[in-house]
Amino acid sequence: LARYLASLHYMISHTPAHLTRARDAARSEGDENLAAHYQHKFDEEVEHHVWAENDLENLAQTGKTTAPAGVMPSAIKLARAIEAAIDERPALYLGYIAFVEYMTVMIGPEWMDLLAQNCGIPRTAVSVVDSHVDLDREHAEEGFSVMDDLVDDPALLPRMRESMKGFIALFDAYSAEATLAPAMPIPDESGTQPVAERVHAAVA
Secondary structure (H helix, E strand, O other): OHHHHHHHHHHHHHHHHHHHHHHHHHHHOOOHHHHHHHHHHHHHHOOOHHHHHHHHHHHHHHOOOOOOOOOOHHHHHHHHHHHHHHHHOOOHHHHHHHHHHHHHHHHHHHHHHHHHHHHOOOHHHHHHHHHHHHHHHHHOOHHHHHHHHHOOOHHHHHHHHHHHHHHHHHHHHHHHHHHOOOOOOOOOOOOOOHHHHHHHHHHO
16 A cells, blocks of 8 residues: 555645646747646645655554555656657547546545455544545546547547556556556457446447
């Protein structure tokens, strides 16, 4: 759990920098609507890393973990991939935001229930997840419509779908490393995995 929280803290701490990077890149392309969207997201995300910091501090105080709290390599790889996508085209970051907010709301409650039932870890120990579920619940699918509103170049859509598949694969590796489970390969668009189908359909 310590490794998971440390890695989640790493990702959330990088979100303001990623949003700033995306905002500035959008402005350099002359896309003020996209830049304004990233500025709005930046204003929403400031200080969210504190939730993870509090969880890590509380976990250390309980003395119930012996696992190192270092950041997982998969988290660092995911962050670098986000930065590369932003540098390529800032609109690609919209796909990651839509996916991760949707996944948090869809699987966050079940994840917390399983931690409580199988590991004796209360919901309060992962307040960073609980808080994001509460925050994003009402607009879990909003990110998909945002892409429709802000991406008006049909030629970019195939690259956005390809980028989304890459983000899903990296997120899967990140999740697998957190649980010490082997990562599942990301299916293609003809696959049967419900979440992947839902995400691919949303950006098609």
